[in-house]
Amino acid sequence: MLNLTMPQVLTFWLQRHFLEDRTTPDQLHTVVSRICGLHAQVMSSAELAAHARIDGLGSAALSTALWQERSLVKIWAMRWTLHLFSAADFPTYVAAFGSFRHFHSETWLKSVSLTPDDMNALLEAFSVTLTADGLTREQLAAALAQNAGRPHLRDKLLGGWGTLLKPGAYQGHLLFGPNSGQNVTFVNPRHWLGDFPRHETHDAWLGIIRRYLAAYGPATPADFATWWGTSRANARKLFKALDAELTPVAVENREAWALHADAAALQSIQPVQTVRLLPGFDPYTLGLRREYETALPFAHKGRVFRQQGWISAVVLVGGAVVGVWNYEVKKGRAAITVQPFQSLSRTVQAGIEQEAARLGSYFDAEPVVIYAG
Numbered sequence: 001m002l003n004l005t006m007p008q009v010l011t012f013w014l015q016r017h018f019l020e021d022r023t024t025p026d027q028l029h030t031v032v033s034r035i036c037g038l039h040a041q042v043m044s045s046a047e048l049a050a051h052a053r054i055d056g057l058g059s060a061a062l063s064t065a066l067w068q069e070r071s072l073v074k075i076w077a078m079r080w081t082l083h084l085f086s087a088a089d090f091p092t093y094v095a096a097f098g099s100f101r102h103f104h105s106e107t108w109l110k111s112v113s114l115t116p117d118d119m120n121a122l123l124e125a126f127s128v129t130l131t132a133d134g135l136t137r138e139q140l141a142a143a144l145a146q147n148a149g150r151p152h153l154r155d156k157l158l159g160g161w162g163t164l165l166k167p168g169a170y171q172g173h174l175l176f177g178p179n180s181g182q183n184v185t186f187v188n189p190r191h192w193l194g195d196f197p198r199h200e201t202h203d204a205w206l207g208i209i210r211r212y213l214a215a216y217g218p219a220t221p222a223d224f225a226t227w228w229g230t231s232r233a234n235a236r237k238l239f240k241a242l243d244a245e246l247t248p249v250a251v252e253n254r255e256a257w258a259l260h261a262d263a264a265a266l267q268s269i270q271p272v273q274t275v276r277l278l279p280g281f282d283p284y285t286l287g288l289r290r291e292y293e294t295a296l297p298f299a300h301k302g303r304v305f306r307q308q309g310w311i312s313a314v315v316l317v318g319g320a321v322v323g324v325w326n327y328e329v330k331k332g333r334a335a336i337t338v339q340p341f342q343s344l345s346r347t348v349q350a351g352i353e354q355e356a357a358r359l360g361s362y363f364d365a366e367p368v369v370i371y372a373g
Contacts (some may be wrong), residue, residue, distance in 0.1 A: 002249045006294035007271035009218060010252055012262075016215045017284050018053035019316070020274050025057050028070055029086045035215050036208070038062075039081040039281040040074055046084055048279035051362055060182075067178040068195060074176035076162065076169045082176075091196045092190065095204035097170040098156060112156065112163060116294025119167070121148040127167035128176070132192050134177030140165070172361070174244025177209065185206035202241070209238050210259065216287040218249040218256035227287055230339070233331060252292065275351025276316040277336075277359065285314055296321045300341050315340065317348055327359065334365035340371050 001272035014020040017035050018027075032038055033054050039041030040046040043062075046280060051057050058270075062084065066073040073090050076095070081291035085093055095283035102108050103119060114122075123149035129135075137142060157164050165186070168174040176189035192197070210225055219227075221235035228235070239246065239257060246257045249266070258266055278284055285304065288295055295364070296304060303324055304312045321341035336356045353369055 001255075002258070003330075004245065004249055004251050004266060005271070006252050006289075006292050007318055007320070008266065008269045010295060011271045011282060012266055013216065013270050013287075014274055014276075014316075015269075019122060019276050019278075019284065020051055020272060022055045025054055025061060027066060028054060028057070029088070032084060033086045033211075033253055035283045036211050037077060037089075037283070037322075039283055039286060040082040040084045040125060042281055044238075045279045045281040046160075048359075048362075049282045050275065051358075052278055052282070055358075057362075059303065061096045062097065069208070073189070073193070075174070076166045079228065087193055090245060092204045092207050093198050094170075094172040095199035095201050096208050098172065099201050099205070100167075100170045103170075114153075114156070114164075118148075118150060118153065121150055122153060122174075123167060123171055124148070126171065127171035127195070130174060130186060130188035130191070132177075132187055136183040136185055137165075137254045140186050145357075152371070162197055177293050187295060191207055197352055205238050206242055209242055213257065213259050214248075214262065217262065218251055218258040219289075220254075220256050223256070223289065254291070273318045273347070274316070275348055275355060277352065277355040278314050278316060279309045280313045282314070284316075285321070294320060297341055303341075307309040308329065315352065318364050322348070329363045329365050332365050334360045334363045334367045335370060336367060337372050339369045345370075 011020070018031050023031060029051065033052065036050050038046040038333050047059060047062050050062060062072065064266045065293060066074060066084070070085050073087050074082060074086050075085050077093060078083070078315065105117065109116060109119060122144060125144045129140070131141045131245040137158065141154045144157055145151050145154035172189060174186050175189045179185065209224065212227065213219060214229065216223070220238045222232050224239070225232045225235040245260055246335055247260050247263045249256050249258045272273035290296060290301055290305070300321070304314060304321060306312060313326060315325055320346065321336055322342070325336060325338045327337070328335045336359060338352060356367040356369045
């Protein structure tokens, strides 16, 4: 068993997330693939998460990749939230999403006032309704209700946070398309991307576990269950299926698992004190182990993982969270307000100034750093 400190693990994460040594704009798809997608509930956060890892990335880079090149895709994914994935990785993820069955359960159907027949008809309608020509939510709701032969579904499809649209996404029938004015649109993946291979669900799951451990390991099945949004029992089963490729690791006396392929790198890693400003909902922050005081002081967890699922922008030093921050761009000025958890050294403050300068260039605004209690 390898014995590691949390600073070693955090440095490993920084390296795998392109946060110790940033990369170049031509590596956008590699970055998105390596970190298992960009969280995209707030699109500006996804853009800043990519910028945090890539020097010289323009503000239109994600939009170009999504809607012109079609090399990235936007879809409801793990934890039932919006993510961006590489189009090349999409077949793997959608095969894993295909195992989601919660929307067939009696409890879930009752919560949305649907019958099993309603859901089956709706899923069948998804498979024949969308094309590469984007439909707005209103257009899609009307078309699905008509094709399902259930007019009463129209209003239900317009309600909530896409609750009744997500099953179509998980079955591989729906992607987000380019906006039509202020309205989002939806397209059929096979029309939008062209035909792609169908992966076996179990193999897809194992592939995702490998990706997850390569970017967020060492980790436990419980860590993966939280990150993905699956049961701990399912996560344990998946880790067991990958047992031959895993190495047991002790991280500050807590047992976890790493890929054999990463064991040498983990054992030899030397902690760094790299300073980074990560935006809200950053994938790195979402993957943090909240039970490690070294990674995130327990007294401040509530300032990072806030109510209603909001994830704050964070200040990292050596991969550990030492504060939160926010920004406001107004009249050519980018005001970056930092709220440290404790006093910061001059070296760390100099690192924050450098990070602020990058953000100023990105926003084409003069950066000003403000420290608040």
